[in-house]
Amino acid sequence: MTDNTADAPSGTPAGTPAETPPAPLTLLGLGAMGTALAGAWLAAGHPLTVWNRTAARAEPLAAKGAAVAATAAGAVAANRLVVVCLLDDASVEEALSGVDLTGRDVVNLVTGTPGTARDRARWVTGRGARYLDGGIMAVPPMIGVPAAGPYVFYSGSRGSFEEHRAALAVPAGTRYVGEDAGLAALYDVALLSAMYGMFAGVAHAFALVRAEAVDPVGLAPLLSSWLTAMTGSVAATAGELAAGDYTRDVVSNLAMQVAGVPTFLRTAEEQGVSAELLSPYFELMRRRLAEGSGEESLTGVIDLLRT
Known part of the structure; x- marks a missing residue:
């Protein structure tokens, strides 16, 4: 009979698996985001x-226990999991050019386009590594x-992610969004695009x-609560x-909203x-009204954006 207690850590009940120690990893790039990740x-x-x-930039992290590699190649060689948080895609190629990636799991957190992510995935996997893109x-x-609610979209190798x-x-x-390496960037830019649209309205x-006697500080909570609603x-x-139905349960239809545009x-x-x-x-609202039904919601505007 096997003695299940032989390798149990002190204080661990017999038969209880030992807790997996934190996995080692490499981080390339110590800008503001990279430094926060490292910390x-x-x-x-x-x-x-x-x-x-x-x-x-690595000195404060070294004081906290990080190992500092003299070269990107040395950093990649140190661990299987390699997280990249550099300035842009060109920086990624420059840092990893000529570096042996065989057997590595490369996680690219550089903001880019879906097409760039797919190209980088092919570049990395062609050199013997698995690839994850992150937004x-x-x-x-x-x-x-955690209370601040941060998260990262990941796409690419499911095995690497798991x-x-x-x-x-x-x-x-x-938040893993699929095997297609470009999906994380797509989700990222979609959400950020909505954010900039909100910023424009604000x-x-x-x-x-x-120019009026309106206190912007007093207006701010009214704006916030309205946008939330x-x-x-x-x-x-x-x-x-x-x-595929833009007319169901419509409260303020397209015709009504277009009629209000001159007031704005x-x-x-x-x-x-x-x-x-x-x-x-x-202008898109007016075009949709001319081409579609006044009983629709504003959803039909989306169809006009497809080129």
């Missing part, structure tokens, strides 16, 4: 090897702070009141797209504010 992994006890083109939905102060999920989840939550709103339309739009444009003119942030969307 989270070190705080969680992961043996970490780092490399940065400007070596001085970080967080800013550096959110990293390592094997390293625990380590990848330390600095931020993980900018226009503040511009309208800028309007987020319910996201699910409704998704449902209409999935069903006149108000902007009266306030001495350019309507350039809103005019393109209003």
